[in-house]
Amino acid sequence: MNHLSLIIKREYLTKVRNKSFIIMTFLSPLIFVGIFALVAYLSSVNSDTVRTISVLDESGLFGDEFVSSPHTVYKMLHGVPLQEAKIKAEKDENYGLLYIPKTDDLESLSKKVTFYSEDSPSISVMQDINRLLETKVNVLKLREAGIDSQTIKDLHININANQETFQGRETSKMSSGLKLIFGGAAGYLLFMFIIIYGNMIMRSVIEEKTSRVIEVIISSVKPRVLLLGKILGTTLAGLTQFLIWVVLILVLMMAVNSMFGIDVSAASPSQQMVQQSLEGGSQEFIQDVMIEINNLPIANLIIMFILFFIGGYLLYASLYASVGAAVDSETDTQQFMMPIIMPLVLAVYVGLFTVIDNPHGTVSQVFSYIPFTSPVVMLMRIPFGVPLWQQLISVIILFLTFFGTVWFASKIYRVGILMYGKKPTYKELWKWLKY
Structure with a gap:
């Protein structure tokens, strides 16, 4: 030893x-x-980045939907041809241009929305845009069918079951x-x-x-x-x-x-x-x-x-x-x-x-x-x-x-x-x- x-x-x-x-x-x-x-x-630098996105909405359906946030600024364009809007967005060094064409029905609109950018856009940005457009389009679709979307929303109930062990200990x-x-x-x-x-x-x-x-x-x-x-x-x-x-x-x-x-x-x-x-x-x-x-x-x-x-x-x-x-x-x-x-x-x-x-x-x-x-x-x-x-x-x-x-x-x-x-x-x- x-x-x-x-x-x-x-x-x-x-x-x-x-x-x-x-x-x-x-x-x-x-x-x-x-x-x-x-x-x-x-x-922190990445989170402080402010993205400016131009929006050309020829359909006129989404004018009030695009609300700017501290990290994303939406600039609405009116009466501007698509080609001119693309040139302007690129010249102003915007993050991208969201183009919403005018169509006869919502189904065709959902397939023709286009996002133009210099490079591949962020996945989170595209998810936010798609979620915003999808919510609005679904509300409009319900109205076409004569259904009040707000009523459906009010009637919707979320279930979140509580969890406990057999001994009564709460879990999540x-x-x-x-x-x-x-x-x-x-x-x-x-x-x-x-x-x-x-x-x-x-x-x-x-x-x-x-x-x-x-x-x-x-x-x-x-x-x-x-x-x-x-x-x-x-x-x-x-x-x-x-x-x-x-x-x-x-x-x-x-x-x-x-x-x-x-x-x-x-x-x-x-x-x-x-x-x-x-x-x-x-x-x-x-x-x-x-x-x-x-x-x-x-x-x-x-x-x-x-x-x-x-x-x-x-x-x-x-x-x-x-x-x-x-x-x-x-x-x-x-x-x-x-x-x-x-x-x-x-x-x-x-x-x-x-x-x-x-x-x-x-x-x-x-x-x-x-x-x-x-x-x-x-x-x-x-x-x-x-x-x-x-x-x-x-x-x-x-x-x-x-x-x-x-x-x-x-x-x-x-x-x-x-x-x-x-x-x-x-x-x-x-x-x-x-x-």
């Missing part, structure tokens, strides 16, 4: 004192916040989406952490192997203790860097907001959706979000996230270390990386395409117990309500597999760490396990 603590301390200090580690610790948050600030700035229609966001974020964060810091462990083993430092260390320390020390030391260094990133990102976001007036969070699509809902006076969206956040098992999520995060990372870190011990250079690792990466990729796909559809189905449950996929899949399932005993069984299986993997990896580590100048095959790795 004394050797283990020394190895953990050595690995930790070696990582945190490394120049590249220090540079990336402080540079990465700057890049991250800088990108989001740029996206937020460009989004956005329940599944919000739960998937929480679970997916947790699973994706673990996925990225494993990829980044697993490679760090692998490179560390390769560097020590090629520098022959490992030959000195291995003479006084058991391979299993050395491997475990490297994994835990690098894990602590990774967690230190991650915590510094979180603090720096929060500080930089507040600094950018106060100094430049740029809301970095506005770069998030979800933030834009909330803002649009508030602007539209929709309180239902906010109420649904608050209901679901209150219903989420936050404490359960945090505790299980920590356990699965640690267990999943340690499991894959041991595999990365064994790969580093088996090769002489990072280029030789490609043949062994696919079996390690594929379970992670599979876990993400199962989580996204199976958990959201049926979080308590057979496929979701099976993959939430398999240790190579459970850290991602189970984290995605927990917001949907997973019994505590299932979560505990999954955690126990994960950590038992980690200890078994350390034993398995130490076998390869013990032999491979002293092998030079030869690319091992899977057949040779199997032989090393028998030594």
Whole structure:
């Protein structure tokens, strides 16, 4: 145990004192916040753009329908030939020209409306125009049939069924989406952490192997203790860097907001959706979000996230270390990386395409117990309500597999760490396990 603590301390200090580690610790948050600030700035510039659209309505049916808004200005043209209107709109650098011809019936009118522009118009702009025209045409069509459109509108009743669990807990229609966001974020964060810091462990083993430092260390320390020390030391260094990133990102976001007036969070699509809902006076969206956040098992999520995060990372870190011990250079690792990466990729796909559809189905449950996929899949399932005993069984299986993997990896580590100048095959790795 004394050797283990020394190895953990050595690995930790070696990582945190490394120049590249220090540079990336402080540079990465700057890049991250800088990108989001740029996206937020460009989004604000785009949202401040005022589009001017000329409207040539020869039918005379839509004169009062086109009402300008802060972002869209409609200029009505009267008694102007189409060709002249196109030239004028292009000369004035308008966003486009909407042409509504005069026709004998509404059916033919719906097929002859044309929008002229320099480039392809925005999908949202065309949707707004089409919705406006469609509403007016449908009202006129009802009048032709002798039906009062206002009466139909007054008689129309919207049904929005309330949702509750059998225990009387209120839920909303956005329940599944919000739960998937929480679970997916947790699973994706673990996925990225494993990829980044697993490679760090692998490179560390390769560097020590090629520098022959490992030959000195291995003479006084058991391979299993050395491997475990490297994994835990690098894990602590990774967690230190991650915590510094979180603090720096929060500080930089507040600094950018106060100094430049740029809301970095506005770069998030979800933030834009909330803002649009508030602007539209929709309180239902906010109420649904608050209901679901209150219903989420936050404490359960945090505790299980920590356990699965640690267990999943340690499991894959041991595999990365064994790969580093088996090769002489990072280029030789490609043949062994696919079996390690594929379970992670599979876990993400199962989580996204199976958990959201049926979080308590057979496929979701099976993959939430398999240790190579459970850290991602189970984290995605927990917001949907997973019994505590299932979560505990999954955690126990994960950590038992980690200890078994350390034993398995130490076998390869013990032999491979002293092998030079030869690319091992899977057949040779199997032989090393028998030594």
